[in-house]
Amino acid sequence: MNAIEIKNLCKSYGDFSLDNVSFNVEQGSIMGLIGENGSGKTTIIKSILSIIKHDGEISVLGGEIDEDIKQKIGVVFDDAFISNYLTVKEVGKVLSGIYKNWDMEYYNYLLGEFKLPEDKMIKNFSKGMVVKIKIACALSSRPKLLILDEPTSGLDPVIRDEILDIFYDFIEDEEHTILISSHITSDLEKIADYITFIDNGKVLLSKGKDELIEDYGVLKCSEEDLKTVDKAYIERVRREKYSVEALINNKDKFKSNYPNLIVDRVNIDEIMVFYIKGVIM
């Protein structure tokens, strides 16, 4: 079953448009949304939450989004928060009146875990503390689905790791789902089951993370060697002054067909750079 289904999503802002974006997020999984600045990740998230008007079909937790479904979604956005003139304690009170499943005990537990002072106004929080309070709030409404737009930016590696563990525990029962956009691809490499790569408003790929990392590789060779390779293997090519590198698919088959060529492992960042900066053969 899919927690989110997006079919032919279109949205235009002047010269930018989301162009027939389609992908699904399987229930019980973590989907990482990646792409350059301005590629359209936040616009997709806002469309899913029906914050902005759009064309296309989007189903969330089995239906078109409404107030009941919104109660089952925890959201973390980079921008606005309830009010910066409230303390953490007051934020909890306000949200307990809004969310039917608000869990004050869990909220207080998370405040302790995140070392957030109860009586300090949010306007006096550091950037990292603001991120932590947003995450605590999203989790304390005990949602079925978490939608997180850049949740770990501005956090140090130690707290990021703790938060990733919390996200991991959240989906473990296979009923909970996370859609997370992030530029910190190493975080996604740790926790995501699937990756959707958005480039200039289009879905470039949407695949299992392991499949992506296992299937793809970087071939480092000379121009002469590259000419001997079947083009079907080559996704993109990048040329430096004295070298050429190609992103290849079907790594294992490639290695058995071309045992003398060297293929290295590739990470998500490198795949992104190949697709954005590389050329098609």
Ligand SMILES: Nc1ncnc2c1ncn2[C@@H]1O[C@H](COP(=O)(O)OP(=O)(O)OP(=O)(O)O)[C@@H](O)[C@H]1O
């Ligand atoms: N309200 C708006 N009015 C006009 N243009 C907008 C609006 N919101 C977004 N855009 C434009 O849409 C494009 C996609 O923006 P979006 O915020 O979705 O990208 P993003 O992938 O989330 O970027 P980032 O990684 O920098 O957060 C950008 O060109 C942006 O300027």
